Amino acid sequence: MRLGRADEFRGGAVAFLTRSILTAAGLACLVAGQGAAAQTVLDRVDPSKVEPSAPPIVPRAAGPRVDLPNSEAARVATLDRAVMVGAITIVGLERLHASDFADLIIAHVGRTLAPADLARLADLVAERARARGYVFAQATIPPQAVTAGVLRISIDEGRIDELRIRGADNRAVRAALAPLIGSGPVTIDALERRLLIAGDVDGMWLRRSQYVRDGARGVLVVDDTLS
Secondary structure (H helix, E strand, C coil): CCCCHHHHHHHHHHHHHHHHHHHHHHHHHHHHHHHHHHHHHHHHHCHHHCCCCCCCCCCCCCCCEEECCCHHHHCEECCCCCEEECEEEEECCCCCCHHHHHHHHHHHCCEEECHHHHHHHHHHHHHHHHHCCCCCCEEEECCCCCHHHEEEEEEECCEECEEEEEECCCHHHHHHHHHHECCCECCHHHHHHHHHHHHCCCCEEEEEEEEEEECCEEEEEEEEEEC
């Protein structure tokens, strides 16, 4: 059956309208996609959405080498006989307290300690003080009559009584290290801080430092050279 001209016209109009609708829908999708992509790009560069980068790690300035006393030096027990220990007292404490050594005391009370055990006990007391930051600490068990079973341990927490500079003796270096002298027991933090300050003196190079004992005196020996 042949369509009339009016029917053909209506059919063509419908087809044209359909193509127009599809084209418009396609353009809308394209524009929407481009908008989303553009928004994504904007999001990526939006300063408020960019995580701040971590600050660079600045390495700590290296100070002179610090030679600490050998822990074996603390193993000093002059008692040459075994003793029955009923109680322990620690004398010479300045910054630390008896409670810092409570577990060591409890572990050795009520026992008979041979000379080797006494030496080990002195070593443990010194190690505990060093672990608290007093790296020059030493402990000894002096000759004594263990009256009523009370054992006396003597501790030196590590004072610096004198500064000796080997090499180029610089006034500014001495001034930087002066707060360590005669100020009581010295911690590793205080020592390192002062050595770093002294190491910043222009024209000087602190190569190493060493703690020695001259009788009952603690001496900080610093090797210093012109840079």
